[in-house]
Amino acid sequence: MIRNLHPPKIWRIPVIIVLGIFAGLFALSIYLSKAHSYLSDDPKTCVNCHIMAPQYATWNHSSHREVTNCNSCHVPHDSFFNTYYFKAKDGLRHATVFTLRNEPQVIFIKEEGAGVVHQNCVRCHENQLMDAQHSSYVANYEAHRTDRKCWECHREVPHGRVNSLSSTPYARVPLPESPVPDWIKELNNND
Amino acid sequence: MKPLKTTIEKKPILGWLLFFATLLVVFVLGLLASSIMERRAEASFVNVPKVKLSEFEPRNEVWGENFPREFQSYYQTADTSFQSKYNGNAMIDMLEVDPELVVLWAGYGFSKDYNQGRGHYYAVEDVRKTLRTGAPANENEGPMPSTCWTCKSPDVPRVMQEEGVAEFYKGKWARLGSEIVNPIGCADCHDPKTMNLRVTRPALVEAFENMGKDVSKASHQEMRSLVCAQCHVEYYFDKTKVEGAQYLTFPWHNGMTVEGAEEYYDAINFSDWTHALSKAPMLKAQHPGYEIYMQGIHAERGVSCADCHMPYKSEGGQKFTDHHIQSPLNNVANSCQVCHREETATLLKNVFDRQDKVIENRDKLEELLVRTHLEAQKAWELGASEEEMKDVLMGIRHAQWRWDYAAASHGGSFHAPLETSRIISTGITIAQETRIHLSRILASKGFNEELPYPDISTKAKAQEFIGLDMATLNEEKEEFLETVVPEWLKKAQEREDSWDVVRN
Numbered sequence: 155m156i157r158n159l160h161p162p163k164i165w166r167i168p169v170i171i172v173l174g175i176f177a178g179l180f181a182l183s184i185y186l187s188k189a190h191s192y193l194s195d196d197p198k199t200c201v202n203c204h205i206m207a208p209q210y211a212t213w214n215h216s217s218h219r220e221v222t223n224c225n226s227c228h229v230p231h232d233s234f235f236n237t238y239y240f241k242a243k244d245g246l247r248h249a250t251v252f253t254l255r256n257e258p259q260v261i262f263i264k265e266e267g268a269g270v271v272h273q274n275c276v277r278c279h280e281n282q283l284m285d286a287q288h289s290s291y292v293a294n295y296e297a298h299r300t301d302r303k304c305w306e307c308h309r310e311v312p313h314g315r316v317n318s319l320s321s322t323p324y325a326r327v328p329l330p331e332s333p334v335p336d337w338i339k340e341l342n343n344n345d
Numbered sequence: 346m347k348p349l350k351t352t353i354e355k356k357p358i359l360g361w362l363l364f365f366a367t368l369l370v371v372f373v374l375g376l377l378a379s380s381i382m383e384r385r386a387e388a389s390f391v392n393v394p395k396v397k398l399s400e401f402e403p404r405n406e407v408w409g410e411n412f413p414r415e416f417q418s419y420y421q422t423a424d425t426s427f428q429s430k431y432n433g434n435a436m437i438d439m440l441e442v443d444p445e446l447v448v449l450w451a452g453y454g455f456s457k458d459y460n461q462g463r464g465h466y467y468a469v470e471d472v473r474k475t476l477r478t479g480a481p482a483n484e485n486e487g488p489m490p491s492t493c494w495t496c497k498s499p500d501v502p503r504v505m506q507e508e509g510v511a512e513f514y515k516g517k518w519a520r521l522g523s524e525i526v527n528p529i530g531c532a533d534c535h536d537p538k539t540m541n542l543r544v545t546r547p548a549l550v551e552a553f554e555n556m557g558k559d560v561s562k563a564s565h566q567e568m569r570s571l572v573c574a575q576c577h578v579e580y581y582f583d584k585t586k587v588e589g590a591q592y593l594t595f596p597w598h599n600g601m602t603v604e605g606a607e608e609y610y611d612a613i614n615f616s617d618w619t620h621a622l623s624k625a626p627m628l629k630a631q632h633p634g635y636e637i638y639m640q641g642i643h644a645e646r647g648v649s650c651a652d653c654h655m656p657y658k659s660e661g662g663q664k665f666t667d668h669h670i671q672s673p674l675n676n677v678a679n680s681c682q683v684c685h686r687e688e689t690a691t692l693l694k695n696v697f698d699r700q701d702k703v704i705e706n707r708d709k710l711e712e713l714l715v716r717t718h719l720e721a722q723k724a725w726e727l728g729a730s731e732e733e734m735k736d737v738l739m740g741i742r743h744a745q746w747r748w749d750y751a752a753a754s755h756g757g758s759f760h761a762p763l764e765t766s767r768i769i770s771t772g773i774t775i776a777q778e779t780r781i782h783l784s785r786i787l788a789s790k791g792f793n794e795e796l797p798y799p800d801i802s803t804k805a806k807a808q809e810f811i812g813l814d815m816a817t818l819n820e821e822k823e824e825f826l827e828t829v830v831p832e833w834l835k836k837a838q839e840r841e842d843s844w845d846v847v848r849n
Contacts, residue, residue: 176371179378203384
């Protein structure tokens with residue numbers, strides 16, 4: 155089967171070279187975009203795109219930084235499959251928007267993402283929300299306790315109110331540094 | 346399926362198609378790679394400061410290029426239009442407001458000139474202008490030591506770095522006239538690399554060591570007060586620590602209280618000056634703002650100086666610390682009302698009530714002290730002996746120390762009303778005890794009547810009463826400001842022009 159795809163003998167060398175370039179560029183794209191980091195839960199990954207700096211900075215100044223990372227709230231945790239499906243879907247959308255320079259100046263969460271975040275609020279804070287005693291005699295208790303988004307009231311949790319791309323100009327955020335290794339920089343350093 | 350090579354051999358066009366398709370994929374992949382590279386490169390330019398600040402950059406304008414919001418709000422300390430009931434940012438001639446002060450400080454520089462300070466922006470200008478620094482014609486003249494510059498400028502850490510701390514404290518005030526030119530600003534409180542708060546004045550570090558503490562262990566919230574405590578504290582110049590230096594020292598060895606400092610000064614037999622009328626060995630309290638504040642309810646609840654005097658503000662959707670350091674009474678909404686839900690008028694009334702009540706007793710103590718000084722003077726005139734007067738002089742020293750500690754701790758009547766009232770009331774007790782003692786001495790010399798209170802209703806009358814030649818002092822100062830200061834400024838300009846500003 156694979157043998158069938160082999161090019162004519164005379165073409166072998168050019169094809170090897172082209173495939174090499176192809177693979178090299180692919181590897182470069184992986185390296186530059188830090189694609190491997192997207193498998194982790196580290197919030198630093200989310201500031202691979204510098205436009206997320208205000209979100210990172212505000213989270214990093216909130217009490218939630220002690221117990222959550224970005225994925226704790228922004229990715230569903232109802233099933234293993236759903237977690238990675240949503241993460242891949244949302245991540246690819248973000249990557250596309252960023253690559254195409256389509257990002258808005260003020261980033262708002264989408265309907266689907268908001269639902270996920272709300273579910274995650276409830277997931278951790280269930281004990282503060284629900285009371286077994288009440289639920290046994292108050293009609294529609296659970297619905298009434300959870301059908302509004304938490305941030306209709308808790309408006310500043312945890313990112314604050316204003317989050318334009320330029321709202322945290324001096325925040326110290328672990329943005330990716332230059333991908334060029336130091337030894338190359340030193341080669342360029344003529345003085 | 347036939348092998349690819351036979352297919353292509355039959356239809357060479359397929360080979361070309363495959364070639365161009367691969368070419369297209371590699372081309373697009375290259376575009377993607379370069380786009381990622383570009384966007385990643387952007388990250389290294391996000392919010393890059395315009396200027397690379399050197400470790401001891403004293404020029405606030407240079408810092409301001411990197412931090413325009415903070416700098417522009419800092420610059421508003423140049424405003425002098427706000428006056429609250431007792432203080433504010435306008436210059437107030439306190440000797441005019443309260444001519445008793447002239448008598449209390451007879452024989453000391455403060456009787457010549459004492460103003461309610463203006464904003465940080467004027468720190469250097471106003472210390473040049475005050476009559477207390479005199480009119481030195483050259484660097485070896487004048488009444489004040491170089492130590493007097495310590496709190497005035499971010500040039501101080503720079504010069505301390507160049508000369509050494511003890512060297513900085515040596516010589517006359519005029520010696521550093523051309524070195525200290527930038528008013529209190531960025532480098533006094535901030536680390537130029539990280540913008541973290543930092544302590545730049547050795548006196549605070551040493552004071553903590555003397556109390557067995559380590560100031561470098563302070564939390565961020567504590568630092569938001571401690572950077573202020575580098576200057577807004579009681580201090581004195583230790584002439585014994587290093588030969589030839591007037592070493593800036595905080596008297597916190599026995600704790601940060603009025604009694605702790607008094608005990609310390611008594612033990613080392615220190616006095617700032619000998620009173621011209623009563624001959625008492627006096628102490629001058631210098632703005633123990635931080636110490637008094639630490640005794641108050643706001644400090645106890647963990648509120649820092651910056652929380653009220655530099656509250657957060659929002660401009661164009663960006664939240665930052667308002668560097669217009671000022672009275673919170675001029676900005677109740679951002680300071681008090683962040684925690685207290687009362688109306689502005691109510692909050693202001695709460696402040697004024699405390700100030701009014703504390704000042705009522707402070708004024709009483711002031712009058713008692715004037716009387717005590719004059720009665721002591723009378724006792725000397727009637728031939729009282731050193732031995733007879735010993736306790737009286739200590740009484741005057743302690744009573745006026747307490748009055749001054751309360752009066753000079755600007756804002757103390759609000760920062761810690763209870764502690765301030767307590768200090769004043771112990772002062773009143775000591776002053777009255779001393780007067781009882783004095784009246785016995787006077788009676789034993791055959792003088793048994795009330796000494797008339799002098800006419801010190803204005804600053805001029807009071808200064809004439811203690812025998813100050815104000816006309817000469819003012820004339821000399823004028824001359825100094827016109828001839829010496831421009832020379833200083835010229836030299837400073839030359840120095841600063843020779844510094845390169847490294848831009849990114």
